[in-house]
Amino acid sequence: MKDSFLTGNVSISNSVVPLISTNIEFNDFLGAVMVRWGINRNNYRINPGLYAVGTPDKLSDVFVTANYKLSFDALRKNLSWVSGWILVLDTKGVNVWCAAGKGTFGTKELVNRIKLTSLERIVSHKRLILPQLGATGVAAHKVKEETGFNVHYGPVRAADIKRFISEGYRADKEMRRVTFGFKDRIKLIPNDFMYGKFYLLGALALLFLISGLSDKGISYRDFAGDGGPSILSVLLAYIAGIVITPMLLPYIPGRRFSFKGFYSGALVFIILFLLKLTGSNIFETLSWFLIITAISSFLAMNFTGSSTYTSLSGVKKEMKFSLPFQIGFALVGIILQVIGKLN
Amino acid sequence: MKELMYLPDVVTLSLCEDACNGCGMCIKVCPHDVFELSGKKAHIIRKDYCMECGACALNCQPNAIKVKSGVGCAAGIISGILNNSEPTCGCSDSTSTCC
Numbered sequence: 001m002k003d004s005f006l007t008g009n010v011s012i013s014n015s016v017v018p019l020i021s022t023n024i025e026f027n028d029f030l031g032a033v034m035v036r037w038g039i040n041r042n043n044y045r046i047n048p049g050l051y052a053v054g055t056p057d058k059l060s061d062v063f064v065t066a067n068y069k070l071s072f073d074a075l076r077k078n079l080s081w082v083s084g085w086i087l088v089l090d091t092k093g094v095n096v097w098c099a100a101g102k103g104t105f106g107t108k109e110l111v112n113r114i115k116l117t118s119l120e121r122i123v124s125h126k127r128l129i130l131p132q133l134g135a136t137g138v139a140a141h142k143v144k145e146e147t148g149f150n151v152h153y154g155p156v157r158a159a160d161i162k163r164f165i166s167e168g169y170r171a172d173k174e175m176r177r178v179t180f181g182f183k184d185r186i187k188l189i190p191n192d193f194m195y196g197k198f199y200l201l202g203a204l205a206l207l208f209l210i211s212g213l214s215d216k217g218i219s220y221r222d223f224a225g226d227g228g229p230s231i232l233s234v235l236l237a238y239i240a241g242i243v244i245t246p247m248l249l250p251y252i253p254g255r256r257f258s259f260k261g262f263y264s265g266a267l268v269f270i271i272l273f274l275l276k277l278t279g280s281n282i283f284e285t286l287s288w289f290l291i292i293t294a295i296s297s298f299l300a301m302n303f304t305g306s307s308t309y310t311s312l313s314g315v316k317k318e319m320k321f322s323l324p325f326q327i328g329f330a331l332v333g334i335i336l337q338v339i340g341k342l343n
Numbered sequence: 344m345k346e347l348m349y350l351p352d353v354v355t356l357s358l359c360e361d362a363c364n365g366c367g368m369c370i371k372v373c374p375h376d377v378f379e380l381s382g383k384k385a386h387i388i389r390k391d392y393c394m395e396c397g398a399c400a401l402n403c404q405p406n407a408i409k410v411k412s413g414v415g416c417a418a419g420i421i422s423g424i425l426n427n428s429e430p431t432c433g434c435s436d437s438t439s440t441c442c
Binding site: 135304 | 347348349350351353354355368371373374376392393394395396397398401404411412414416417418419420421430431
């Protein structure tokens with residue numbers, strides 16, 4: 001990832017500010033797809049500091065963002081209609097909302113960056129436009145105290161910036177509200193899929209090992225009869241928790257993510273049961289029910305971290321109830337699996 | 344699309360209306376429209392939609408809002424327990440992944 005978005009320089013008040021393009025090119029698109037899959041995700045960042053778009057002057061607006069390149073791209077592609085300044089904070093390559101939660105997109109960094117870039121010499125006004133989700137880390141009144149700049153919280157989505165400005169720097173209800181639609185959820189699936197890969201490999205390995213057990217000892221010759229279905233069951237449980245549950249989130253009953261994941265897992269179990277892939281005796285069948293729902297429920301519960309509406313208090317309450325069940329289901333499931341194989 | 348709501352009656356958000364100066368900042372920063380301004384005071388009108396992000400409390404100049412903010416993230420809570428620290432989604436340092 002080279003900085004292909006840099007197109008030149010703008011000289012103003014004895015400062016030279018890099019000029020950037022508002023076009024998203026194939027490189028940017030490719031980089032975005034890759035980070036969604038977790039590739040280069042911890043290093044998908046740009047240099048913090050001040051940038052220019054269009055032909056900005058002393059009166060142009062200043063837009064503040066994070067130095068995660070996806071955040072930067074989301075902002076610049078929505079500024080093709082205006083000339084302005086972009087102040088990029090050093091958030092260690094993390095997006096605005098997560099960084100604000102951590103405090104790296106925060107009051108201290110913003111104050112510091114304003115000083116480092118001598119922003120008061122570049123613009124003659126005192127207006128900063130911040131993404132609304134940065135508010136978790138930035139105290140507007142403290143920025144005002146320390147720098148004289150007024151923080152205006154803009155819309156949640158950069159696509160609404162034009163409307164925000166044309167309506168007199170006001171974000172209406174719709175611009176302020178965070179949603180969690182189908183597209184938003186789908187985009188997160190690859191990342192969660194990669195995040196859970198070690199759970200997946202662990203579960204696959206364990207259940208494959210067990211699949212070779214029989215009353216005659218251990219053997220892996222009957223792959224189609226034992227190992228294959230075991231791998232398929234674990235994979236589908238994983239998909240139930242990480243793909244099906246997020247996709248159908250609003251339509252699956254219950255508020256707790258672990259319950260939603262349990263239902264998705266149960267659905268997968270029923271399908272496997274109807275296909276006669278849940279073992280040859282009651283122990284194995286029951287075992288698969290427990291294992292599949294435990295995996296799916298646990299992974300779905302982890303999706304609380306990707307969602308945009310769960311509270312810490314709520315997730316704690318949910319986990320206190322669900323985690324013991326998930327662990328219990330998994331343990332009993334594995335024991336039954338072994339008993340079933342030796343039977 | 345119907346609006347998603349998490350568990351009811353768990354959120355730690357509270358507002359001291361006597362201390363409120365009616366600036367409306369909490370309304371501007373809240374991502375889930377939890378507050379409303381009427382009679383020159385803010386009021387909590389949709390408490391169960393609060394996700395405890397803490398933006399309102401941080402931007403409340405008179406400190407009228409209290410909330411125990413943090414990440415609503417199961418993986419973060421587990422790693423918090425394992426590392427004996429506050430729940431964290433690992434966004435703070437450059438080597439780990441984010442929520």
